[in-house]
Amino acid sequence: MDILDVDLGARAYPILIGPRLLAREGAAIAARIPARDLLIVSNTTVAALHAPALGAALPGRRIVEVILPDGEIHKTLANVARILDVLVANRFGRDACVVALGGGVVGDMAGFAAACYQRGIAIAQVPTTLLAQVDSSVGGKTGVNHPGGKNLIGAFHQPIAVIADTSTLDTLPDRELRAGLAEVVKYGLICDRAFFDWLEGNIDALLARDAAALAHAIRRSCELKAQIVARDEHERGERAWLNFGHTFGHAIESATGYASWLHGEAVGAGMLVAASMSRACGMLASADVVRIERLLKRAGLPLDTRAIKADAAHELMRLDKKVQAGRIRLVLLRQIGEACVTAEYPDDALAATLAGHFG
Amino acid sequence: MDILDVDLGARAYPILIGPRLLAREGAAIAARIPARDLLIVSNTTVAALHAPALGAALPGRRIVEVILPDGEIHKTLANVARILDVLVANRFGRDACVVALGGGVVGDMAGFAAACYQRGIAIAQVPTTLLAQVDSSVGGKTGVNHPGGKNLIGAFHQPIAVIADTSTLDTLPDRELRAGLAEVVKYGLICDRAFFDWLEGNIDALLARDAAALAHAIRRSCELKAQIVARDEHERGERAWLNFGHTFGHAIESATGYASWLHGEAVGAGMLVAASMSRACGMLASADVVRIERLLKRAGLPLDTRAIKADAAHELMRLDKKVQAGRIRLVLLRQIGEACVTAEYPDDALAATLAGHFG
Numbered sequence: 001m002d003i004l005d006v007d008l009g010a011r012a013y014p015i016l017i018g019p020r021l022l023a024r025e026g027a028a029i030a031a032r033i034p035a036r037d038l039l040i041v042s043n044t045t046v047a048a049l050h051a052p053a054l055g056a057a058l059p060g061r062r063i064v065e066v067i068l069p070d071g072e073i074h075k076t077l078a079n080v081a082r083i084l085d086v087l088v089a090n091r092f093g094r095d096a097c098v099v100a101l102g103g104g105v106v107g108d109m110a111g112f113a114a115a116c117y118q119r120g121i122a123i124a125q126v127p128t129t130l131l132a133q134v135d136s137s138v139g140g141k142t143g144v145n146h147p148g149g150k151n152l153i154g155a156f157h158q159p160i161a162v163i164a165d166t167s168t169l170d171t172l173p174d175r176e177l178r179a180g181l182a183e184v185v186k187y188g189l190i191c192d193r194a195f196f197d198w199l200e201g202n203i204d205a206l207l208a209r210d211a212a213a214l215a216h217a218i219r220r221s222c223e224l225k226a227q228i229v230a231r232d233e234h235e236r237g238e239r240a241w242l243n244f245g246h247t248f249g250h251a252i253e254s255a256t257g258y259a260s261w262l263h264g265e266a267v268g269a270g271m272l273v274a275a276s277m278s279r280a281c282g283m284l285a286s287a288d289v290v291r292i293e294r295l296l297k298r299a300g301l302p303l304d305t306r307a308i309k310a311d312a313a314h315e316l317m318r319l320d321k322k323v324q325a326g327r328i329r330l331v332l333l334r335q336i337g338e339a340c341v342t343a344e345y346p347d348d349a350l351a352a353t354l355a356g357h358f359g
Numbered sequence: 360m361d362i363l364d365v366d367l368g369a370r371a372y373p374i375l376i377g378p379r380l381l382a383r384e385g386a387a388i389a390a391r392i393p394a395r396d397l398l399i400v401s402n403t404t405v406a407a408l409h410a411p412a413l414g415a416a417l418p419g420r421r422i423v424e425v426i427l428p429d430g431e432i433h434k435t436l437a438n439v440a441r442i443l444d445v446l447v448a449n450r451f452g453r454d455a456c457v458v459a460l461g462g463g464v465v466g467d468m469a470g471f472a473a474a475c476y477q478r479g480i481a482i483a484q485v486p487t488t489l490l491a492q493v494d495s496s497v498g499g500k501t502g503v504n505h506p507g508g509k510n511l512i513g514a515f516h517q518p519i520a521v522i523a524d525t526s527t528l529d530t531l532p533d534r535e536l537r538a539g540l541a542e543v544v545k546y547g548l549i550c551d552r553a554f555f556d557w558l559e560g561n562i563d564a565l566l567a568r569d570a571a572a573l574a575h576a577i578r579r580s581c582e583l584k585a586q587i588v589a590r591d592e593h594e595r596g597e598r599a600w601l602n603f604g605h606t607f608g609h610a611i612e613s614a615t616g617y618a619s620w621l622h623g624e625a626v627g628a629g630m631l632v633a634a635s636m637s638r639a640c641g642m643l644a645s646a647d648v649v650r651i652e653r654l655l656k657r658a659g660l661p662l663d664t665r666a667i668k669a670d671a672a673h674e675l676m677r678l679d680k681k682v683q684a685g686r687i688r689l690v691l692l693r694q695i696g697e698a699c700v701t702a703e704y705p706d707d708a709l710a711a712t713l714a715g716h717f718g
Contacts, residue, residue, distance in 0.1 A: 147447075
């Protein structure tokens, strides 16, 4: 078992990473989740697979479960209200803890409910998808979608612990594994060129679920995210790099009703658009755009976004949280391994980039 | 105009207090609310009286209004969702500011919406009731009621400024003035015996809306609250004193469906119960309970809670946010001007106190 620390002073917390944590490391998990009253939030798919093992790792507690429907389309304020109703109905106090067992959707909703209940109770994240293990469970971003845009309602609320049991990925569908790899590739692109190189050499092993390769990818991703979050918890600066590909990706998800693209898939396609835009702005070399596209293709990620109209994508981007003073701020690449945030780009470069990728 | 500072480091903010601020101090207000895009949240009663003056104090801005129904019964997650819908529909960005114009209900909901929108945008409080000016607009507590209990859903989200225009009290109904005085009396009881003495000598002037007396009461209340909040923003300790009377008061409000008691009235009656409990625990002298009851009566506050069953009140108290490890923590008085928080009290003293005040 690896233990990483997210260094946030009074809100610091550990990330436990390794195989068979739920089955074998109950004592370590129980020590990090000390509350007597636990609300486990999960979804219909994951609860059946892993809730019994999680419960067994936390003996002697009062455990209540909320099982939500599976899928990004269900990441709504109404479902957060359901979680809150269960907390109230069971008279959970400020000393209770919400435990999110599932992927990013479950983690975001459970975290937001914990942030709001009695103005904030503890949340522990037990991510069971690659995407959640390398990204959404770490860093304290919580929230839900609004019909008008992605993650428009939410809170910063750091977990007390993240328990990333890599064995839970054994039952993860291939499509979700690939979607998670998009976020892994993101870390290489924004801040670690050597990691990107490593991914080019190991993408086939990752897709084949080679345990050592997956363990390295997850650990390195969490390390990089933990460092960025520790330096910029509330996204005043550098943390925005983590949104690389997300402004375009959110537009893809929103335009398609959160139904046909997985979040990681939309981010993968969005990163290719962002790389193209970086080249159009004269930052990124064409050869690097080719390398990025090749790796994303090898990861099995869908990159064809021509079914979405360019105008619609542009309009949806204007609702992105990174809009300031009416202008869309973009995360772009100067080179592989070096991101920047800018609102200073030629509008015609953006229009041409959108026209090149969207319909 | 008086300016007090709430000293919270990076989240410090000013409280502007004085007569005719909206009419005469537009420049000072505009300087503290720099955003271009403003969402004014108000209610049907207050908007008609004060929204035009607030708008005139903030020229050259893009202003959108949300007018909510008036009353504690409307302090719901559904109405916060309405505010969020308007923010999304108008494409407000992270640099926008919500401005709460009204009493505690408006301020709590607008503050919570600002806390959740895009994971937190600015909120400015323009309180127009005595209760909001001396209590709810200062300190960053936001939230809504749940059918299962008062303020169970919410966030800590400090305002960027509080604009307390005492002239807005000219149109405040007498009943709401008296309800606000309950919270003023609270400050004397929990931490300032000299202020309690002053209130005994000036309660008639306050009820007669003597401008100098009101100004002193508001300023002193804000000073005391700002000091307590600065020392304990997230209620790990001393800030809980501010809940004196509130555990009993919330039970009164909840038992009566938030319909027949104003919040301040319930707090007033709750403070008398808490004083009785303090005496039953051997802390507070009987003569002091008599003084407290006499001042609350002179303030015109309703104190008869016998229509509520003692068992129902006890059950509702168990849902209070101050419950820890299943035990209700109470704010009690050692003497007038000195509060304490304790879970170490005889259960039969609580039962006898509840039986003495409730039906």
